[in-house]
Amino acid sequence: MNATFTGPFRPNATLDSPHALAHADALLHCAAAVAYESADQHTGQARHLALTVVHLVDLARAMVVHSLEPTSGHDQGKADEAGG
Known part of the structure; x- marks a missing residue:
């Protein structure tokens, strides 16, 4: 997914994904x-x-936390898509 930021805030280009996700979790x-x-x-x-809004934010946080987990199943999801 390629997101385009249209608001006044733009993340620092040197910010890596794990740190960006950690910041997103704190903001959520x-x-x-x-x-x-x-x-x-x-x-x-x-x-x-x-x-x-609380519920929606909690759902978004769950996805962020899932993305931060070392064994979040990224490869497994691709295998499931291919097989199903």
């Missing part, structure tokens, strides 16, 4: 904390939306 952790605190301050639909 903070985003989840903010969304959860927001949910605590709301009721009804606003609370539901904030908790949805």
